[in-house]
Amino acid sequence: MRTNGGSDLIRDLAATQYCCQQEKTDVTIQPAINAPVISAKGLDLTFQTGDGPVHALRDVSLDIGKGDFVSFIGPSGCGKTTFLRVMADLEQPTAGQITVNGTSPEAARKARAYGYVFQAAGLYPWRTIGGNIRLPLEIMGYDRADQDARVARVLDLVELGGFEKKYPWQLSGGMQQRASIARALAFDADILLMDEPFGALDEIVRDHLNEQLLKLWDRTDKTICFVTHSIPEAVYLSTKIVVMSPRPGRITDVIDSPLPRVRPLEIRDTPEFLEIAHRVREGLRAGHAYDD
Amino acid sequence: MRNALPVLTVLIAILAIWYVAVAPMNIRVALDQAQRAGAVLQPETALERQEVSVWSLMLRNSAQIGQTYAMERPRLPTPGQVATELWSTTGEMALNGRAMSKRSLIYHGWITLQSTLWGFALGTALGILGAVAIVYSRVVNMSLMPWAIISQTVPIVALAPMIIVVSSQLGIQDRAVPKAIISAYLCYFPVLVGMVKGLRSPAHAQLDLLKTYNASGFQAFLKLRLPASVPYLFTSLKVGIAAALVGTIVGELPTGAISGLGARILIGDQFGTPLAIWAALVAAAVLAGVLVTLLDIAQRVTLRRMGMAP
Structure with a gap:
């Protein structure tokens, strides 16, 4: 048993056990509060394309608790973005149930229950940074004074104070993405849906933004769903990692992270971190196995 | 100022092509007028000249080429003639207080x-x-x-x-x-x-x-x-x-x-x-x-x- 492969297996088992214990203690401590914010049961979504049906989601079930930071990881075509879009009512499932805040995604969208961050910052070039953050507030009919206060507050939250009057082209890519996160935070939705928000940024900027995002999550107690295809990013950020695989898009593993809420960047060198990363990698590999 | 040179070059090239084209465009009419004024030409009659290309007309009657640039009703006027006409129907009339005249x-x-x-x-x-x-x-x-x-x-x-x-x-x-x-x-x-x-x-x-x-x-x-x-x-x-x-x-x-x-x-x-x-x-x-x-x-x-x- 003491071969290399064997030791991997033992470490995995240990990690799994550890996760399960965590889950149990969670349940015993706060049974009522942990009613899921997002709950999916047997979701199916099939796109009809010219090349025949594409099974973007197949029998996807998942509960996301309040204050969770959930990462969705998997190769392209595994349905992670589609799942996020279903939560946001931007796609309609062909079968199954999903509730957001206890209601349908459509009702949640109309109640402005979530903020959505796209991969591209998508700031309007004809609006200043402040004007861009003001956009949802104008649409939702906040009065002027309230708008000003909120813009100032979320700019501070993403450390962009003083950039309110600048135009997007005057900011770096990382700063633009922070502004787009501020825009999603401006109207105080409890849920933040993020679709590969840092995918187009370089490693150093990405590390910095990950750190900032964790602090922000810790301060605001939002529920965050985060799509990525970076394993370190998923493990560093999440309390729960959902591993998905393609054709058909489905969940292959759900890992509850034993890492503490407060995480310095150095945590990525600890054995616990590497263990989880290993399990995510194994999950991704298993999902790919019968593809090759 | 660095853009002035290419802009001027194109402008000068257009004007040069225009100017050069005036002679062949006007030579036939100019020769007809010269004939009526009694000049001796090669070939002598308008009918014969119909058969000859403008280039050879210009070569054989080079003395008349100057005429093509100073005609009252040219087929193709020179840039200078157009500029003069334009000035006399715009700026000059405006200076004389007749900007809204029907000829302006x-x-x-x-x-x-x-x-x-x-x-x-x-x-x-x-x-x-x-x-x-x-x-x-x-x-x-x-x-x-x-x-x-x-x-x-x-x-x-x-x-x-x-x-x-x-x-x-x-x-x-x-x-x-x-x-x-x-x-x-x-x-x-x-x-x-x-x-x-x-x-x-x-x-x-x-x-x-x-x-x-x-x-x-x-x-x-x-x-x-x-x-x-x-x-x-x-x-x-x-x-x-x-x-x-x-x-x-x-x-x-x-x-x-x-x-x-x-x-x-x-x-x-x-x-x-x-x-x-x-x-x-x-x-x-x-x-x-x-x-x-x-x-x-x-x-x-x-x-x-x-x-x-x-």
């Missing part, structure tokens, strides 16, 4: 400009409204767009007389009205096409984002589609105003109009005064240049104010 190109240019601006306003309004309808309605897109394209395949010179006849049948006495309609007819199309592209320019994610805010269709139009289309609009307006000017001039040709740059061109043709035609042509080109430049400035100012240009 300033007067005729003003008549043309009025119809152009009315046509431009009408065409731009129609183009924008049509584009909004096309972007927001599939039915309109499928029913209106083909007609918009067909409308531009009909030669305007064929359509212009009909518009004039119809408007006079309807009892419209003012000649400016059919001219403005013809002008709008040419002008609306670039605006329509540009605005359709502009209103459709926001990326899918942008529209999804507004959906997550539960924004209404009108909010999406006002806050996203309309501002996004502004750069496209200005590009179209610059094409549109040039088309509107062409439309007005074409509208002035078959109407028997006596005022307007188009009328000047027609009268110059009928009375055999090419200099008047050339002066009117250059005046029209200058007018178009001024209008497009004004729109270009408006574009720069607007985009800078919107923050879309540094």
Whole structure:
């Protein structure tokens, strides 16, 4: 048993056990509060394309608790973005149930229950940074004074104070993405849906933004769903990692992270971190196995 | 200043080609006149000269080449002759306080400009409204767009007389009205096409984002589609105003109009005064240049104010 492969297996088992214990203690401590914010049961979504049906989601079930930071990881075509879009009512499932805040995604969208961050910052070039953050507030009919206060507050939250009057082209890519996160935070939705928000940024900027995002999550107690295809990013950020695989898009593993809420960047060198990363990698590999 | 050199080079090249072309263009007429004045030519009669190329005429009668640059009614006037004619019908008359005389190109240019601006306003309004309808309605897109394209395949010179006849049948006495309609007819199309592209320019994610805010269709139009289309609009307006000017001039040709740059061109043709035609042509080109430049400035100012240009 003491071969290399064997030791991997033992470490995995240990990690799994550890996760399960965590889950149990969670349940015993706060049974009522942990009613899921997002709950999916047997979701199916099939796109009809010219090349025949594409099974973007197949029998996807998942509960996301309040204050969770959930990462969705998997190769392209595994349905992670589609799942996020279903939560946001931007796609309609062909079968199954999903509730957001206890209601349908459509009702949640109309109640402005979530903020959505796209991969591209998508700031309007004809609006200043402040004007861009003001956009949802104008649409939702906040009065002027309230708008000003909120813009100032979320700019501070993403450390962009003083950039309110600048135009997007005057900011770096990382700063633009922070502004787009501020825009999603401006109207105080409890849920933040993020679709590969840092995918187009370089490693150093990405590390910095990950750190900032964790602090922000810790301060605001939002529920965050985060799509990525970076394993370190998923493990560093999440309390729960959902591993998905393609054709058909489905969940292959759900890992509850034993890492503490407060995480310095150095945590990525600890054995616990590497263990989880290993399990995510194994999950991704298993999902790919019968593809090759 | 670094741009001045290439600009000047192109200008000088155009003028040089023009100047060189004057001799072969005018040599036959010049020789005919010289013959009547009693000069001895090679070949001697006009009939014989018909069989000889302009190049060989120029070689054999090189003494007469100077004449081609100083004719009263040249086939092709020199740049200097056109400039002189233009000055004597604009600047000089203005200095004499006769800018609005019926012989002044300033007067005729003003008549043309009025119809152009009315046509431009009408065409731009129609183009924008049509584009909004096309972007927001599939039915309109499928029913209106083909007609918009067909409308531009009909030669305007064929359509212009009909518009004039119809408007006079309807009892419209003012000649400016059919001219403005013809002008709008040419002008609306670039605006329509540009605005359709502009209103459709926001990326899918942008529209999804507004959906997550539960924004209404009108909010999406006002806050996203309309501002996004502004750069496209200005590009179209610059094409549109040039088309509107062409439309007005074409509208002035078959109407028997006596005022307007188009009328000047027609009268110059009928009375055999090419200099008047050339002066009117250059005046029209200058007018178009001024209008497009004004729109270009408006574009720069607007985009800078919107923050879309540094």
